[in-house]
Amino acid sequence: MPTNRVEKSLSTIPMAELVQRAPFVEDFFTSHGLALPGEGVSPSAYFAALDSELLEDLGLERQGLTERFMAYMELLEELKAGSGGSRIESITIRGGHDKSGQPEALELTIKPGEVVCIVGPTGSGKSRFLADIEWMAQADTPTGRSILINGRIPDPGQRFSIEHKLVAQLSQNMNFVMDLTVEEFITMHAESRMVEDVSTVTAAIIDLGNDLAGEKFTPRTPVTALSGGQSRALMIADTSCLSTSPIVLIDEIENAGIDRKRAVHTLVDKRKIVLMATHDPILALMGDRRLVFKNGGISAIIATSAVERANLALFEEMDAKLGAVRNALRKGERIEKTG
Amino acid sequence: MKLVTIAGPPSSGKTAVTVKAIASLQQEGVQVGVVKFDSLSTQDQALYEKQGVPVTTGLSGNLCPDHFFVSNVCDCLSWGVQKGFDLLVIESAGLCNRCAPHIQGVLAVCVIDNLSGVDTPKKIGPMLKMADVVVITKGDIVSQAEREVFAYRVRQVNTNATIMNVNGLTGQGGHELGRLLVDAPETVDLAGKLLRFSMPAALCSYCLGQRKIGSDFQMGNVKKMAFP
Ligand SMILES: Nc1nc2c(ncn2[C@@H]2O[C@H](COP(=O)(O)OP(=O)(O)OP(=O)(O)O)[C@@H](O)[C@H]2O)c(=O)[nH]1
Ligand SMILES: Nc1ncnc2c1ncn2[C@@H]1O[C@H](COP(=O)(O)OP(=O)(O)OP(=O)(O)O)[C@@H](O)[C@H]1O
Ligand SMILES: [Mg+2]
Numbered sequence: 001m002p003t004n005r006v007e008k009s010l011s012t013i014p015m016a017e018l019v020q021r022a023p024f025v026e027d028f029f030t031s032h033g034l035a036l037p038g039e040g041v042s043p044s045a046y047f048a049a050l051d052s053e054l055l056e057d058l059g060l061e062r063q064g065l066t067e068r069f070m071a072y073m074e075l076l077e078e079l080k081a082g083s084g085g086s087r088i089e090s091i092t093i094r095g096g097h098d099k100s101g102q103p104e105a106l107e108l109t110i111k112p113g114e115v116v117c118i119v120g121p122t123g124s125g126k127s128r129f130l131a132d133i134e135w136m137a138q139a140d141t142p143t144g145r146s147i148l149i150n151g152r153i154p155d156p157g158q159r160f161s162i163e164h165k166l167v168a169q170l171s172q173n174m175n176f177v178m179d180l181t182v183e184e185f186i187t188m189h190a191e192s193r194m195v196e197d198v199s200t201v202t203a204a205i206i207d208l209g210n211d212l213a214g215e216k217f218t219p220r221t222p223v224t225a226l227s228g229g230q231s232r233a234l235m236i237a238d239t240s241c242l243s244t245s246p247i248v249l250i251d252e253i254e255n256a257g258i259d260r261k262r263a264v265h266t267l268v269d270k271r272k273i274v275l276m277a278t279h280d281p282i283l284a285l286m287g288d289r290r291l292v293f294k295n296g297g298i299s300a301i302i303a304t305s306a307v308e309r310a311n312l313a314l315f316e317e318m319d320a321k322l323g324a325v326r327n328a329l330r331k332g333e334r335i336e337k338t339g
Numbered sequence: 340m341k342l343v344t345i346a347g348p349p350s351s352g353k354t355a356v357t358v359k360a361i362a363s364l365q366q367e368g369v370q371v372g373v374v375k376f377d378s379l380s381t382q383d384q385a386l387y388e389k390q391g392v393p394v395t396t397g398l399s400g401n402l403c404p405d406h407f408f409v410s411n412v413c414d415c416l417s418w419g420v421q422k423g424f425d426l427l428v429i430e431s432a433g434l435c436n437r438c439a440p441h442i443q444g445v446l447a448v449c450v451i452d453n454l455s456g457v458d459t460p461k462k463i464g465p466m467l468k469m470a471d472v473v474v475i476t477k478g479d480i481v482s483q484a485e486r487e488v489f490a491y492r493v494r495q496v497n498t499n500a501t502i503m504n505v506n507g508l509t510g511q512g513g514h515e516l517g518r519l520l521v522d523a524p525e526t527v528d529l530a531g532k533l534l535r536f537s538m539p540a541a542l543c544s545y546c547l548g549q550r551k552i553g554s555d556f557q558m559g560n561v562k563k564m565a566f567p
């Protein structure tokens with residue numbers, strides 16, 4: 001894993017100077033349950049002087065500590081390097097075979113900014129297809145598919161690197177389990193991504209989330225108090241701005257309180273590849289293409305036609321009408337007018 | 340035979356992900372057996388049997404389950420060899436976060452779940468910090484942001500491990516975990532091998548069954564808290 005991005009002597013530099021160079025260096029010590037070294041002390045000297053009994057209690061080994069520290073500094077460097085825009089220009093899926101072993105004769109290339117929908121009956125292989133992409137399959141999954149990144153076979157190390165994770169997933173039944181405010185929550189995410197200006201990024205994400213959500217929330221709203229629609233809006237804003245993953249996978253964005261069209265466009269604007277498993281006509285026709293799954297394989301690729309786009313406008317009108325009825329119901333009105 | 344130790348806090352999803360990984364291996368014709376260690380009781384035997392996996396359970400009763408594990412691990416290996424398994428998986432009880440059943444030269448997996456909170460990775464000792472593979476479960480219940488922060492916090496304390504998300508319910512990632520398990524090194528003999536980290540020192544009077552509280556009854560390895 002180490003790529004020698006950091007100089008070997010780093011662990012002999014005094015803390016005060018290290019903190020100047022990499023503010024997140026202190027996290028290494030706190031995350032291992034260690035007190036911070038003094039300003040003039042280098043990590044190596046600090047490790048050498050640690051009390052053996054303390055190390056035993058923490059379940060740490062002295063010999064390994066310098067190595068762990070260096071690996072951590074590598075990680076910081078890699079994260080910083082990774083935050084500079086998308087490195088992925090295309091993803092190519094080479095067909096494998098369906099559940100009966102019939103070849104899936106296709107090569108499909110998807111580029112950032114594209115929206116691809118995934119349709120097909122239950123058990124037809126939609127989730128397996130997404131897992132193939134996430135795992136960067138190399139003919140080693142049940143489907144025999146292989147995945148190319150920028151036209152090349154990806155480096156095997158990328159498979160498990162959290163810095164190069166391909167797929168971010170926005171799922172339907174998503175909860176927050178942390179007791180934090182919206183602002184604290186997004187800040188924590190931004191810090192883990194080593195972004196330069198945490199507070200600006202955090203404020204931008206909260207604004208964007210509010211744009212997408214029907215009902216507004218404030219930076220001080222606890223995340224656990226957000227409604228379903230607000231949580232989704234916040235997560236779409238957060239993923240589009242903070243996630244390193246070039247692919248965003250969405251299963252059905254429900255109607256409630258979120259502008260679906262704008263949500264998808266937000267992600268597209270940030271040069272994400274959007275894959276949506278959906279049978280919602282409005283979302284499905286919003287895609288550039290849709291992949292039809294049958295018996296574990298892709299049986300057709302349908303590009304959204306001009307006629308379908310025209311129909312989309314029609315469906316949006318119907319949707320707006322239904323939306324109005326929904327609102328009327330919410331307000332306690334009678335629904336006796338139609339048309 | 341290949342050997343794997345799987346550890347993790349209680350109910351983190353060890354059995355769920357192991358069953359999914361084994362299911363995928365079974366389809367390829369790999370013979371997999373399991374030994375489950377626990378302290379008082381466990382439903383895991385039934386869960387593995389349901390998947391058609393040969394399984395044996397070791398209950399440690401009033402002994403420390405991790406110490407009990409080390410005393411029996413050679414016999415587990417012999418059982419697996421005798422049964423003709425290609426792969427033997429040992430699922431530990433993982434009760435205290437300080438212990439780790441991981442052995443040098445044997446593939447070590449730690450399973451932790453997203454629900455346990457982002458501060459958990461720093462609270463778990465060698466079981467997590469010295470694992471080769473860290474499996475994170477229950478990603479389906481939390482937000483994408485929490486998944487990313489959690490994975491990052493795991494990476495902070497174990498920079499070398501392979502970190503992967505597996506869903507113990509749907510099995511997403513289970514096939515991939517199976518691939519890592521069959522790639523474990525061959526283990527012929529365990530005698531003379533070393534644990535990756537010493538288990539916590541014990542042997543105070545309470546280890547030996549003392550029930551009375553008070554300094555008159557404390558003997559052996561006793562450690563006192565400091566109060567401000
Ligand atoms: N939602 C969700 N639930 C899961 C997931 N993985 C496991 N579970 C559930 O979590 C509970 C505990 O899972 P187990 O696999 O029994 O956990 P364990 O670590 O083997 O537990 P012990 O062996 O008793 O320590 C079960 O009800 C599982 O169905 C997951 O990825 N998502
Ligand atoms: N080409 C294939 N060859 C062999 N097995 C396959 C293939 N494609 C999918 N499978 C297997 O078929 C099963 C069902 O597939 P999957 O879960 O992907 O369906 P799905 O379309 O996501 O269904 P749902 O709509 O219910 O979520 C899985 O066990 C998967 O591994
Ligand atoms: Mg599915």
Ligand SMILES: [Mg+2]
Nearest residue numbers: 353354383430
């Ligand atoms: Mg279990």
